[in-house]
Each structure stands twice: as C-alpha cells, then as structure tokens.
C-alpha cells in the first residue's frame with residue numbers, strides 16, 4: 086500500500102500551498118545572511134531587536150555558567166530552578182498581577198490554559214482570526230465553541246447570550262488577541278470588556294504582538310486602554326518582541342495555582358532551559374528601563390516612515406496599528422510570486438497563505454523592527470512599487 090505522502094505533497098504544490106524551510110546563518114537582525122547572500126529581513130517578530138541584544142546574551146551565558154543547559158525534569162518534579170521563579174515574579178510585576186506562570190512556548194500556553202479552564206458544559210467564544218494555538222486549545226478542551234466574525238461585537242454578544250442560556254452553570258470564556266498576528270489590527274477591547282462583564286464571562290487576551298510594542302513600558306493594549314484589571318487571563322509570549330522563547334499567563338494567584346495543577350502542557354513537559362528564563366527576565370527588565378522606551382520610539386518612527394512611503398494602492402484604507410503590516414493580494418499564487426520576487430531583490434517578506442489566513446486573503450506580511458534603518462524601509466517600499474503592484 087502506498088503511504089500517499091507524494092500525492093499529498095504534489096497537491097499542496099499544485100495549489101501554491103507547499104511550504105519550505107529556509108536556513109539562515111546569522112543572528113536575527115534586520116540584515117540576515119543566507120548561503121553567503123545578505124538579505125534585509127522584514128519577516129521577524131523580533132520587533133525591538135532583542136533576540137541578539139548584548140544584555141540578553143550576557144544573562145543567558147551567566148545562567149548557563151550557574152545552572153548548566155538543561156532543567157532536568159518537569160516543573161512540578163525538580164525542574165523549577167531559581168531563574169524560572171524569578172521570571173514569573175518579574176512577569177507578575179510587569180503585568181501588575183498577583184502571579185504569573187511561564188510555559189515552554191506561546192503555543193503550549195494557549196493549549197494548556199484553555200484545556201485547563203474549560204471542558205464539556207463550558208463555552209469558549211473566539212474571534213474568527215484568533216491564532217491557531219487558541220483555536221487548538223479551544224477545540225481540545227471539549228467546551229462548546231462559538232466563533233464571531235473578526236471584531237464583530239454584535240455577534241460576540243449574541244454568542245454570549247446563547248452561552249448563558251445553554252450553559253447557565255458553565256464557565257464562559259471570551260478569547261481574543263490584542264493585536265492580530267496576520268492583520269496587525271487591534272481588538273476593540275473597551276467594548277469587549279463591557280460586553281463580557283454583562284454576561285459574567287471571563288476574558289482571555291493574547292498580547293503576543295502587543296507586548297513590547299504598545300503601552301507604557303510596552304505593557305500591551307490593555308495597558309494603553311487602562312483596562313488591565315478587566316482582563317482575567319493575560320497571555321503573552323516571550324518569543325516575539327521579548328526576543329527569547331516561551332509563553333506566559335499572568336493573573337490572580339488562584340488562576341495560576343489552578344494552571345499549575347491542571348495545564349497539561351505545563352505539567353507534562355520538561356521545564357524550559359534556565360538560560361531562556363534568565364534571558365526573558367533580562368528582556369522584561371530592559372523593557373521597563375529607559376532603553377526600552379527609546380527602542381520602542383524607534384520602532385514607531387520606523388512604522389510611521391513605512392506608512393508614509395508605502396504605495397497607497399497596497400495599504401488601502403488601513404492604518405498601521407502595530408508592527409505588523411499586511412499587504413493583502415488575494416490568491417496564494419500571487420502572494421507566493423510576490424514574495425519570491427522580493428527575495429530575489431534581497432528582501433525577506435513571507436507569503437502568508439491558507440490555512441493561516443482565508444483562501445482568498447493570501448498576503449505579504451511585513452514586520453518592522455526598531456533596528457531597521459530608514460534606507461532599508463525606503464528600499465523595501467521602492468521594491469514593492471517595482472515588483473508587486
């Protein structure tokens with residue numbers, strides 16, 4: 086019997102949906118090298134340039150010298166080392182919550198948290214554009230799922246009314262993102278908070294792409310809108326603007342204690358390397374200092390420049406609201422072709438296709454870093470004008 090792998094791969098290729106790994110030989114920086122070629126990188130989530138920052142490297146090296154490389158076991162056995170505890174104390178302070186819990190990735194955070202907090206008899210209400218990790222966690226939980234069209238408050242409210250009727254005793258959790266990962270737009274958080282309160286639902290907010298980018302000291306969207314106390318379950322990643330690896334939940338002491346006891350991706354997985362925890366702690370401390378504020382200003386200066394120089398026909402009516410700027414092209418083939426031409430011209434900009442986005446909404450996803458130069462941004466805009474329009 087044939088394993089069918091070939092047919093499946095051929096089918097993906099025929100639909101311009103085949104994906105391939107590409108190896109780079111340099112640190113994450115605005116300029117990366119591949120096979121001896123220098124390319125300008127507009128595809129990283131390292132928005133502040135922290136992935137290669139000296140202070141973080143030093144923190145990781147010091148932790149390796151003191152603790153070695155592996156943590157030896159799961160957190161609940163003997164894998165909780167002082168860098169993990171220190172990271173969680175720092176995360177709680179940064180988020181202004183009673184407690185926080187670090188996971189080995191943002192993906193593990195979403196899946197572990199939703200499966201810990203919801204089960205049959207509960208309801209999870211998600212924005213249609215939520216990240217795969219949130220969707221997978223919601224599906225795996227066994228709770229009833231209700232999806233509302235992107236940022237659609239009326240549908241959110243009718244789903245909550247349904248939830249209250251069908252699961253009067255159940256836990257109801259609204260899940261959304263502060264900044265959407267493939268669209269770069271923001272959730273209408275004040276309105277969502279008002280609605281979730283009326284229906285006595287919990288709110289889980291994924292700040293993966295807003296931490297480090299928005300708010301005082303980069304605390305995220307809830308901070309910008311002064312709604313921090315109204316978010317029940319703060320989720321974030323340590324892997325995007327913080328430049329390291331891992332994810333976290335911040336919230337009440339009781340929430341964290343429940344996750345320690347129930348989140349399977351936390352319980353049944355070896356604790357992250359101590360060096361990663363130490364580097365993430367250094368990232369948050371850096372973010373809370375003057376250097377963090379200055380670097381974030383540079384990021385927004387670069388975003389303003391991109392907004393000015395980007396051909397109008399590509400940006401459309403959209404405003405730049407985060408470090409993620411999508412150029413929506415439609416067909417997968419068109420997005421792939423545009424990405425290949427940009428690559429030939431020396432720019433790394435990914436083509437985002439189905440199933441990451443809807444079938445007719447394939448796009449280029451430009452991400453900007455504080456470390457890009459004005460010349461690099463201008464050159465990208467010129468290349469887009471030349472090669473994509």
Ligand SMILES: *Cc1c(COP(=O)(O)O)cnc(C)c1O
Nearest residue numbers: 190191192216266293322324331
């Ligand atoms: C990247 C991302 C995650 C997953 O985080 P990782 O640390 O990469 O596993 C979760 N949610 C959102 C919105 C993301 O963009």
